[in-house]
Amino acid sequence: MPSRRALIGGVAASVAAAVLAAPQVRAQTQPHVIVIGGGFAGASCARALKRLDRDLAVTLIEPEAAYLACPFSNAVLAGLRGIEAQTFRYDQFGDIALIRKRAVAVDAERRRVRLEDGTDIGYVRLVLAPGIDLRFDALPGYDEAAAAIMPHAWKAGAQTLLLRDQLAAMPDGGVVILSAPPNPFRCPPGPYERASLIAHYLKTSKPRSKLIILDAKDAFSKQRLFEAAWQELYPGLIEWVPLSSGGRVTEVDPATRTLVTEFGNHKADVANVIPPQRAGGIAQSAGVADQTGWCPIDPVTFESRLQPAIHVIGDAVIGGAMPKSAFSANAQAKACAAAVAALVRERPPAQPKLINTCYSLVAPGYGISIAGVYQPRDGLLAEVEGAGGASPLEAPLSVRELEAAYAEDWFRTITSEVFG
């Protein structure tokens, strides 16, 4: 904690003002919890903390003015949805102090966060929700410059629009190649929902075109459901090349839009390269990521196993059986907030139970889902046996329609809970 201290009026709003005006000066009546990262995990956690204990001073550090949500961004690629439907401004955060700057360093020992402008702020507990970084060092030829030609579109925003525009500009008869990464990565069913919706766009607008998925894996989330739907809706349009058939991309050449595998070269008209990932940068510099690039946590409190008083939630964590999804991030955020609120008041945290539900659209009006229930077991978040699983393989179209409607409404509900 800081050595220079001053007493300021007790309400959070004045703490917020004080943080912005003079970050070295802290109110002493309110324990201060900092959340870094305003995505589904971080924004949910900041809100939940304040709701749990209004006498906590909660600060959310997020440099962007708006959040661009990844769920449903595949529908933007396919021209089914505008990017504005994915955009959520940070203007509904009430008595949470919002700092629109980048956090650049964490001093875990002194419990301080340093911002890009050099100011530093103390905390009693820190929650890191840094999301993912795309690894521009993992796939030869694929760096940030290459991403301007072969977009990843794995963070929603400019990259989503770039890939959408490339698809729109591609002539009929073109070849789209999607390269899917090895596990673990953000949104396990995401590449296959994306392939589905791109296929829908090609089928309706450019029917002589083809889509190849080069995959670094031999299996993927909701696989049987996706494959059955592809056969039904897009016969002959999608070719999935698994790892064992030479699907793993080992190198790319952006100049010729070529993807290299052990079995040969593939030239694309549009190439969507989803590279390997790791926890967002601040997790690496705070020392909460291990050699895998992801963050080991205590599954009860989400406290880092590597640094005290730092909790990690969302896509950045090693979540055991729990997938990296927006739903997981939101559920983890609320469980973590309960643990943080308890620990700040020196009370024992409760054993959490968590839920995940992920919807994917295979086509407009055709939705499928996977769900799971999780609890701490053997130091990880383990699936509760007998629960969860994917949508039935055999189901009338009315069920797919209902799940597509639920997918849309889930997005509306969760974004309204998280972003206001």
Added chain:
Amino acid sequence: MTSHDMRRSKNRRGGRSLAPVLLAALMASAPAWADAAPGATACTGCHGPAALGSAIPSLDGHAADEIVTRMHAFRSGERNATVMDRIARGFTEEETRAIAEWLAKPEAARHAQP
């Protein structure tokens, strides 16, 4: 500090080493979500306020018994579902009861603080 605050503060454990200022803050606070049944806070990821007008039913205004009965029917497969059958099977009868009791409180009471 009101007498209500004092009552709530008796429930806490630990806190022997807390500085006096922190203790004062602690006594003025009352945890709410910390007392939510395990799993309960995840529900609102899909089930929003009634005002949102979602195809996914709102859980606002349902009695605890009603939620328990419905979850039981999802778990047994007696009631048709897209995803709730898969989720309901992850919770025991007792866990379901605790979640239902929490959800049955009005939104404001779930997060009530003095």
